[in-house]
Amino acid sequence: MEAFKQHKGLVAPVDRVNVDTDAIIPKQFLKRIERTGFGQYLFYEWRFTLDGKVKEDFSLNQNKYEGASILVSRANFGCGSSREHAPWAILDYGFKVVIAPSFADIFYNNCFKNGILPIVLSEEEVETLFQATAKQDGYALHIDLEQKIISDNAGLQIQFDLDEHRRQYLLQGLDDIALTLKYEEKIAAYEKQQPAI
Amino acid sequence: MSKTLYEKIWNNHVIIEEEHKPSIIYIDLHLVHEVTSPQAFEGLRLANRKVRRPDLTVATIDHNVPTKDRFNIKDPISKQQIDALSRNCKEFGVKLYDLHDVDQGVVHVMGPELGLTHPGKTIVCGDSHTSTHGAFGALAFGIGTSEVEHVLATQCLHQAKSKTMEVRITGELKPGLTAKDIILGIIAEHGTDFATGYVIEYTGEVISNLTMEERMTICNMSIEAGARAGLIAPDETTFEYLKGREYAPTGADFEQAVQQWNELRSDEGAVYDKCIQFDAAALVPQVTWGTSPGMGTDVDKVVPDPAAFTTENERKAAEKALEYMGLAPNTKMTDIKIDRVFIGSCTNGRIEDLRAAAKVVKGYHVSSHVNAMVVPGSGRVKIQAEKEGLDKIFIDAGFEWRDAGCSMCLAMNPDYLEPGERCASTSNRNFEGRQGRDGRTHLVSPAMAASAAIKGKFVDVRNWDFL
Ligand code: SF4
Numbered sequence: 219m220e221a222f223k224q225h226k227g228l229v230a231p232v233d234r235v236n237v238d239t240d241a242i243i244p245k246q247f248l249k250r251i252e253r254t255g256f257g258q259y260l261f262y263e264w265r266f267t268l269d270g271k272v273k274e275d276f277s278l279n280q281n282k283y284e285g286a287s288i289l290v291s292r293a294n295f296g297c298g299s300s301r302e303h304a305p306w307a308i309l310d311y312g313f314k315v316v317i318a319p320s321f322a323d324i325f326y327n328n329c330f331k332n333g334i335l336p337i338v339l340s341e342e343e344v345e346t347l348f349q350a351t352a353k354q355d356g357y358a359l360h361i362d363l364e365q366k367i368i369s370d371n372a373g374l375q376i377q378f379d380l381d382e383h384r385r386q387y388l389l390q391g392l393d394d395i396a397l398t399l400k401y402e403e404k405i406a407a408y409e410k411q412q413p414a415i
Numbered sequence: 416m417s418k419t420l421y422e423k424i425w426n427n428h429v430i431i432e433e434e435h436k437p438s439i440i441y442i443d444l445h446l447v448h449e450v451t452s453p454q455a456f457e458g459l460r461l462a463n464r465k466v467r468r469p470d471l472t473v474a475t476i477d478h479n480v481p482t483k484d485r486f487n488i489k490d491p492i493s494k495q496q497i498d499a500l501s502r503n504c505k506e507f508g509v510k511l512y513d514l515h516d517v518d519q520g521v522v523h524v525m526g527p528e529l530g531l532t533h534p535g536k537t538i539v540c541g542d543s544h545t546s547t548h549g550a551f552g553a554l555a556f557g558i559g560t561s562e563v564e565h566v567l568a569t570q571c572l573h574q575a576k577s578k579t580m581e582v583r584i585t586g587e588l589k590p591g592l593t594a595k596d597i598i599l600g601i602i603a604e605h606g607t608d609f610a611t612g613y614v615i616e617y618t619g620e621v622i623s624n625l626t627m628e629e630r631m632t633i634c635n636m637s638i639e640a641g642a643r644a645g646l647i648a649p650d651e652t653t654f655e656y657l658k659g660r661e662y663a664p665t666g667a668d669f670e671q672a673v674q675q676w677n678e679l680r681s682d683e684g685a686v687y688d689k690c691i692q693f694d695a696a697a698l699v700p701q702v703t704w705g706t707s708p709g710m711g712t713d714v715d716k717v718v719p720d721p722a723a724f725t726t727e728n729e730r731k732a733a734e735k736a737l738e739y740m741g742l743a744p745n746t747k748m749t750d751i752k753i754d755r756v757f758i759g760s761c762t763n764g765r766i767e768d769l770r771a772a773a774k775v776v777k778g779y780h781v782s783s784h785v786n787a788m789v790v791p792g793s794g795r796v797k798i799q800a801e802k803e804g805l806d807k808i809f810i811d812a813g814f815e816w817r818d819a820g821c822s823m824c825l826a827m828n829p830d831y832l833e834p835g836e837r838c839a840s841t842s843n844r845n846f847e848g849r850q851g852r853d854g855r856t857h858l859v860s861p862a863m864a865a866s867a868a869i870k871g872k873f874v875d876v877r878n879w880d881f882l
Contacts, residue, residue, distance in 0.1 A: 220771075231743065233731075233733070234731075234732070235705050235728050235729075235731075235732050236607060236608075236732065238707075238844075238846045240825075240846040240847070240848060240849050241847060241848070243825045243848065244848055244852070245428055245825050245826065245849075246827070248450050248498050248827065249450075249490075249492035249493055249495070249501050249827070250492070251453035251454065251457070251495060251496060252454065253454045253560075254456075254459075263847065263848050263853075268834060268852065270855065274626045291727060292612070293608070293728070293763050294607060294641070296642065297608070298543070298606060298844060298845075298846060299542075299543050299706075299825075300451070300541060300543040300557035300558060300559055301450070301559075301560075302451065302454075302541075302559035302560040302561060305559075320608065320611065322608070322611065322641060323611055323612065324543060324557055324558070324641055325639065327559065327562075328559035331561035331562070332561070338487060343416070350519060358608070375712055381435075382435055383435060383436045383437060390821065392635075394561070394565050394573055395462070395464070395564065395568050395569060396574070397573075398439055398565065398568075398569045398571050399568075401430060401431055401439060401570060401571075404430050404431065404573060405430055405441070405569065405570065408430050408441055409441075409570075
């Protein structure tokens with residue numbers, strides 16, 4: 219996987235709590251058997267009307283958020299189904315970072331497997347970002363994973379927390395399977411002492 | 416030192432444990448279905464890897480299958496996904512229960528039914544409702560597709576240890592109330608993320624008195640509370656259920672297994688990171704009114720007024736939900752008219768659920784403006800129901816009687832709501848679009864769904880006239 223060290227990009231807001239994975243990628247698009255090509259369906263039912271017209275009022279459809287690569291949203295982001303199609307869609311659409319006050323477990327985990335950085339900030343800090351994106355067209359953030367700092371051009375600096383292992387995982391672009399296979403002997407030994415049932 | 420049930424299972428499966436890193440744990444059973452596996456098998460192929468333990472891997476087809484004329488899969492992409500699973504299982508030597516098999520069904524219904532789910536096992540599946548299997552005292556949770564690939568290749572998983580939470584259910588369950596009402600009630604009271612980062616263990620008299628199927632309903636929806644997994648300590652009810660099932664140990668092996676399984680309970684004095692209590696005695700049948708499983712209330716109450724919520728975010732969420740659901744604040748829940756009824760899913764698609772629904776339905780007819788369907792959770796459930804004549808009761812009452820699958824729980828197959836249609840559903844998620852674009856879902860128990868089908872609106876099933 220590609221290593222993640224620094225990222226700079228435009229910020230787009232999705233101002234809702236409990237954004238679930240059914241909303242991120244509706245199930246009618248889960249039938250592909252590849253990992254790619256899901257971006258066009260991201261937030262599909264929020265972006266398009268029933269007859270396929272663009273819903274102008276949805277944030278991601280507004281010109282000023284075009285090309286955004288950092289998504290800001292509210293609490294419990296990514297709840298619901300375990301579908302990894304959700305992070306695939308987010309990544310394929312162009313997002314590299316998701317910021318929210320909290321994330322659902324499986325989604326959070328799935329992000330790291332796909333080189334997406336999910337950042338947990340306090341409700342107040344997230345609110346600040348929402349206000350900044352509303353006020354300023356082209357609002358951008360700089361994310362420094364090595365220092366764990368988010369900053370903008372106006373002097374905002376937020377230190378964020380991240381489990382050290384997960385940080386290294388992204389920084390080095392590690393591959394889980396290769397990591398585990400290093401312990402082949404231990405796995406085999408464990409299997410040997412298992413009873414037959 | 417005293418240990419919780421979770422810690423015991425965890426310790427039994429650790430391969431590598433290092434500080435500040437997720438552990439590597441061994442997985443005893445890997446269940447696979449067609450939607451979350453194709454990219455994982457593809458990954459194996461690209462890296463030239465094999466399935467390490469095909470004997471611990473079991474697959475079925477459930478999400479995509481039509482429940483009527485099931486071999487005629489009209490959607491070419493659904494068909495492609497189903498065919499991909501068949502091909503992959505053949506290539507990698509994995510046992511597949513396909514559409515020709517009587518044991519085919521929703522993965523979390525057919526797994527326990529076959530006796531694959533044992534106390535103390537670690538069980539994963541690329542599906543969040545894997546938590547269902549926790550009802551047996553197995554540590555069972557959903558994983559993403561990358562992790563599916565990881566388990567296929569290594570039979571292990573990187574996992575950080577979860578925190579533990581005891582949810583103690585006190586009081587006595589009143590007639591007309593079900594396991595579904597318990598779990599909906601807990602989530603309505605505590606929210607959809609109160610258990611994020613935790614493994615819940617459900618305890619208390621109420622739980623001990625539940626059947627295995629009822630326990631599965633509760634553990635199934637643990638994920639709707641944000642939990643990694645839900646657990647219930649195994650007991651005689653568990654062992655009795657397992658006895659004689661295809662993949663359960665037999666004879667002396669069974670007795671020996673029971674001895675080991677009996678150890679699988681939280682020790683006296685074991686400490687949970689958090690404990691909450693829930694009073695089942697005060698419970699009233701639950702109905703959700705919004706677009707998150709936590710947006711639920713008692714059937715004898717009204718749709719809440721967003722203005723009554725304390726935080727701005729909650730208010731906004733409630734407003735959005737009511738707008739989507741097409742409901743006005745303060746409408747009596749029993750005044751809400753419905754168009755569709757879905758009885759099925761891994762939450763409530765088992766034989767006891769169908770019996771409970773049939774008991775309500777018997778002698779009545781589905782309301783003229785309602786389209787109602789029953790989708791058994793597995794081929795075996797269907798056969799059993801037909802043996803008991805439940806199919807006749809449903810059909811005579813005007814229900815459609817379908818074949819096994821996930822069906823309108825997530826509407827990936829031809830069963831879905833039309834825009835604006837309102838459904839009483841025994842499934843587990845009422846998210847926007849879950850049962851079909853712009854469809855409106857109300858989560859309820861099987862008895863509540865059945866009575867709603869008859870009356871065309873929600874009724875308090877505690878007052879039902881059983882004919
Ligand atoms: S019945 Fe519903 S929740 Fe259960 S596995 Fe199928 S789609 Fe998922």
